[in-house]
Structures are given as C-alpha cells and as structure tokens.
Amino acid sequence: MKFLKLLFFVFCFTVFTSFTAHKFYVSITKIEYVKEKQSIQIIxxxxxxxxxDALSERYGKDVHLDSSKETKADVALFEKYLLSKLTILVNGNPVKYNFIGHKYDIDQVKAYIEITGIEAVNSMEIENTILMDKFENQQNIIHFKTGTSRKSLVLDKENPKGLLKFE
Structure with missing residues (x-):
C-alpha cells in the first residue's frame, strides 16, 4: 500500500511540475486629452x-517601492526611468512632461503625468519602452481618449512605437 501511495505521489509531482509557470508582463497607459484644460493627462x-527589479538592475542598487524601505532617491529613480522610457510627440512635436506623482494600489503603482499647453490633438506618436529592457515579453497597452474618439495600441519589443491620427 505504501508503494502505491509513493508511486501516486511521484506521478502527481511529475505531472504538476512539468507545467512551467508563465508570468504575463504588461503595463497599461491611459491617455486623455482634456480640451477645456488644454492638457493631456496620462496614467x-x-x-x-x-x-x-528593472530599477535595481538598471541603476545597480536595491530599489524599494511601496514599503517602509522606500526612499526619496528610489522615487526619483522611478520618475527618471519612467520619463526616459516614454516618448510622446503631439502633432509631430516633442512635448514637455510634468510628473505629478504616484500612488500604490495593492501590487501595482500608478504614475500620473501631465502635458499642458495643447490646443488640439491631430496626431500622437507614442514610444513606450517601459520594462522592455528587463522583460523580453513585455507589452505596453496604450488607451487614448478624447471627447469624441477612443483608440488603443499594443506595443512590444519588436514594435515599441505607434502613431494615432485624429481628424
């Protein structure tokens, strides 16, 4: 009887460990043009x-976010990294970002960015390479919304850039 239990355990262990765990690497960026404020708001x-993991590897030091170990330097590295990995051209022109802040929600962080002084959006070119240097399968989903239009892009390492046109 013990032999059968052992055989059953070995069989189950083999079956369950033969499946490989796969983690899904994704970010979501929501962009909204608010005409009344002449601003583009980004989350x-x-x-x-x-x-x-990406910040620690890139900057060669342990980075702790959303914990008692978080420092102002950690947050500064987060802001620096984020703004270096996100490039937006509005109507063919580069824009200046204002990093508003961030907040934590369970196991995620939300960063808030604003672009001001935008009278109209006829086109938007977006390059988002956030976490692509760390994770080969990283996908960055972009959702753009104006008062009358909604468009989306899925960017990955092979296609990190997309163009949205509005009429």
Missing part, C-alpha cells in the same frame, strides 16, 4: 515588483 500602471 501609467505597472506591477510594483517588476518595476523594482
């Missing part, structure tokens, strides 16, 4: 642990 949502 980028990332998994905190993935971001910590």
């Amino acid at each position: 980028t949502q990332l998994f905190t642990d993935d971001l910590e």
Whole structure:
C-alpha cells in the first residue's frame, strides 16, 4: 500500500511540475486629452515588483517601492526611468512632461503625468519602452481618449512605437 501511495505521489509531482509557470508582463497607459484644460493627462500602471527589479538592475542598487524601505532617491529613480522610457510627440512635436506623482494600489503603482499647453490633438506618436529592457515579453497597452474618439495600441519589443491620427 505504501508503494502505491509513493508511486501516486511521484506521478502527481511529475505531472504538476512539468507545467512551467508563465508570468504575463504588461503595463497599461491611459491617455486623455482634456480640451477645456488644454492638457493631456496620462496614467501609467505597472506591477510594483517588476518595476523594482528593472530599477535595481538598471541603476545597480536595491530599489524599494511601496514599503517602509522606500526612499526619496528610489522615487526619483522611478520618475527618471519612467520619463526616459516614454516618448510622446503631439502633432509631430516633442512635448514637455510634468510628473505629478504616484500612488500604490495593492501590487501595482500608478504614475500620473501631465502635458499642458495643447490646443488640439491631430496626431500622437507614442514610444513606450517601459520594462522592455528587463522583460523580453513585455507589452505596453496604450488607451487614448478624447471627447469624441477612443483608440488603443499594443506595443512590444519588436514594435515599441505607434502613431494615432485624429481628424
């Protein structure tokens, strides 16, 4: 009887460990043009642990976010990284970002960015390479919304850039 239990355990262990765990690497960036304020408001949502790993590797130091170990230097590295990995051209012109701040939500971090002084959006070119240097399968989903239009892009390592046109 013990032999059958052992055989059953070995069989189950082999079956269950033969499946490989696969983690899905994704960020979501919501962009909204608010005509009344002549501003583009951006919210980028990332998994905190993935971001910590990327920042630690890139800057060669342990980075801690959303914990008692978080420092102002960690947040500064997060802002620096985020703004270096996100490039937006509005109507063919580069724009200046204002990093508004961030907040944590369970296992994710949301970063808030604003672009001001935008009278109209006829086109938007977006390059989002956030976490692509760390994770080969990273996908960055972009949702853009104006008062009358909604468009989306899925960017990855092979296609990190997209163009949205509005009429």
